[in-house]
Amino acid sequence: MFNYIIVGSGFAGSVLAERIANILNKKVLVIEKRNHIGGNCYDYRDKTGIIVHKYGPHIFHTNYKEVWDYVSNFTDWRIYYHKVLAFVDGQKIPIPFNLNSIYQIFSPSLANKLEQKLLNKYKYGSKIPILELKKTEDQDLKFLANYIYNKVFLNYTLKQWGKRPEELDPEVTARVPIVISKEERYFQEKYQGVPEEGYTQIFQKMLSHPNIKILLNTDFRELIRLDWKFRKIYFMGQEFKGLLIFTGMIDELFDYKFGILPYRSLDLHFEIIEKEYFQEVAVVNYPNDYDFTRITEFKHIHPIKTNKTVILKEFPKDYDPERDIPYYPFFDKAAREVYAKYQELAERFDHLILVGRLAEYRYYDMDDVIIRSLEVFEERIR
Incomplete structure (x- = not known):
């Protein structure tokens, strides 16, 4: 039924699904482990009416006009310049x-x-x-x-x-x-903003096509198996001769054959505060005080008239593959050597493409993932 199977519905998976469905007019199956699309960019309006980023703040910034124009097909923008302060020696200074x-x-x-x-x-x-x-x-x-x-x-x-x-x-x-300037914007890229109605709406529009079928709450390992010896891909027990595009963790794809790649994870604590605003800007870092690294106040990012506000405290921790989300690849020499082994194994499969932060074990920003996905589509799929 499907010419293409994509694992993951973050920007990498969603951009490629949208391109394949619209440009090639081919059928795509998107397999998503979570109960929602959008990966770590997923957001929603909570009971206060404020748009909350479930997995931490995401600010769109890029110098790629191609990326800005592409995403603009799926959203209107609120022009927003991100500012960050750090609490140092009893005062808040620009970061x-x-x-x-x-x-x-x-x-x-x-x-x-x-x-x-x-x-x-x-x-x-x-x-x-x-x-x-x-x-x-x-x-x-x-x-x-x-x-x-x-x-x-x-x-x-x-x-x-x-x-x-x-x-x-x-x-x-x-x-x-x-x-070395007096520029207080956290980012200096030419195009900056946040989606007017949030990020989730972008993914809904990208994936709203009759050629795209989405399976939520589904672990890809329930449906897909890789035969390393004969370099074949099986879907629901039958050989799959289409193209598998994988955006998840490469070590998980290969059953941790060379060991678990290291990541850092987060415990995220949301609070509703009974006041109009909690802090001066969207993000305040706490490098030396408390166990959390920063506090985000989403009302600065998505303004709304209400006498309540929502804040998020982030507590970093080691990644536990049994219960945690892998937020950040941990780069060191040993990790890169392990990844190289997985990459070499992946290259043996003619019908497998790896795209995204987890699959390529790289620290991509949103615009990097999008430009990478658009390039992969043009160079390897179209």
Whole structure:
């Protein structure tokens, strides 16, 4: 019945299902383990009427016009510029750490001195990873680097990843750099916003096609089996000669043959607060205080008139495959070596394509996943 089977209904799976159904006019089966579509981007209106992101805040930002135009086919946008503060030494300072942060923390004379030295060394607007700034030989800049490292990065990283910044892949620590400017937007991409009616509506429109069949509450392992020896794929006991597009965990796909890949997970605690607003911006980080890493207030992202608000506290933890959601691939040399073995095994199957953060074991943002999916469709499917 189906020419294509897609495992997972996040952006990777939904974009490819939409393209196959609309452009190729072929039938697609989407298998989804959860009771809803949309993956970790799933959102909903709770009893307060506020749109809540069930798996943590998602802000759409991209420099890819192609991606912005594509997603705009399925939603109207609320133009939104994300701002983040960090609670440091009893006050809330802008994140990423920038020139404004310096003037807020230090005396005017010291702040001016540090600003001039940064501008002499780096181009205005440049983004410097904290571990790079720590290598400076200038004593004043070294003082600044150590302050930022200890007050902003160290304990937050320990909570988020269970490791010190030096123990992580540079790809991770460079995601939140020091910004040599007074720009206080968390993202600097050309296109930024949130879907007017939330993300779930996007997925509903993407997957609303007579060629697309969706199975919710279904573990793909109940229906699909891979024969490694003969490099065949079986669906409901019969050989499947169409194309299997897999967006889930690659180690799960191959029954953990080479071991479980490491991930970090989260415990998410939602609270309804009986006040109009809880905090100044959508997200406040707590690098040094409490066990949670940050508090998100969704009413800043999706404004609504109500005297209540909803907040989310995130408590990072090690991933337990029996009960947790794998939020973040944990990059280190050993993990990359294990993934390479799984990737090599996957390449033996002619009718298998891996797409997405979990399948490719990469830290993709939403726009990265979408552009990757569009490219895969053009290069390997169309």
